[in-house]
Amino acid sequence: MDNTCISPDERSEKFLRKLKDRNIDVQACYQCGRCSSGCPVGDFFDINVMEAVRLAAYGQEEKLLNSHTIWLCAACETCATRCPNEIEIAGLMDVLRELALRRGIAPAEPRIPLFHQAMLGSIRSWGRAWEIGMIGNYKIRSGDLMGDMRLGLSMFMKGKLKLLPHSIKAKSEVKEIFAGKGKEYDR
Numbered sequence: 001m002d003n004t005c006i007s008p009d010e011r012s013e014k015f016l017r018k019l020k021d022r023n024i025d026v027q028a029c030y031q032c033g034r035c036s037s038g039c040p041v042g043d044f045f046d047i048n049v050m051e052a053v054r055l056a057a058y059g060q061e062e063k064l065l066n067s068h069t070i071w072l073c074a075a076c077e078t079c080a081t082r083c084p085n086e087i088e089i090a091g092l093m094d095v096l097r098e099l100a101l102r103r104g105i106a107p108a109e110p111r112i113p114l115f116h117q118a119m120l121g122s123i124r125s126w127g128r129a130w131e132i133g134m135i136g137n138y139k140i141r142s143g144d145l146m147g148d149m150r151l152g153l154s155m156f157m158k159g160k161l162k163l164l165p166h167s168i169k170a171k172s173e174v175k176e177i178f179a180g181k182g183k184e185y186d187r
């Protein structure tokens with residue numbers, strides 16, 4: 001169904017169904033705050049973790065999709081580990097990022113998806129991250145040509161960044177995953 005033709009209520013229901021399908025039970029939250037108090041990057045969020053879960057439980061996806069929080073989340077899983085109800089909050093952030101991209105919502109932190117795309121491009125090509133290629137790709141896309149140059153140079157001098165890429169043996173299997181044929185690898 002075309003997402004633009006459905007009512008806000010239908011959209012909320014669809015969103016909650018999507019979470020349920022992925023076993024993300026946001027309705028189980030009783031607002032204890034353990035997730036927010038443990039999040040290592042929570043100080044930079046515009047919607048704190050506990051609020052994000054509550055908004056999701058009310059099907060308020062619009063606010064979430066336009067937030068900085070969903071892009072700043074580092075997917076570290078600390079929140080999910082601390083949650084007494086085992087709510088998969090990092091998975092919720094994944095769903096929200098995915099929905100934002102699918103719906104063409106401009107990311108509140110535009111450089112972060114560009115970095116993700118550069119990383120995925122590297123894995124698609126080589127089966128692993130090739131840091132120099134990935135950083136070059138990110139810098140061209142983001143326009144941040146000079147940022148972190150000193151750090152990059154220092155890493156290069158210490159041999160942490162390889163000039164040439166190294167492929168993995170099972171590169172064809174990685175390509176199949178990107179082509180949507182490798183569902184078995186998702187398990």
Ligand code: SF4
Binds near residue numbers: 028030033034036079
């Ligand atoms: S830790 Fe779990 S139950 Fe507590 S506020 Fe966070 S999501 Fe809700």
Ligand code: SF4
Binds near residue numbers: 090
């Ligand atoms: S997964 Fe995201 S929201 Fe959860 S603690 Fe880590 S950074 Fe914070």
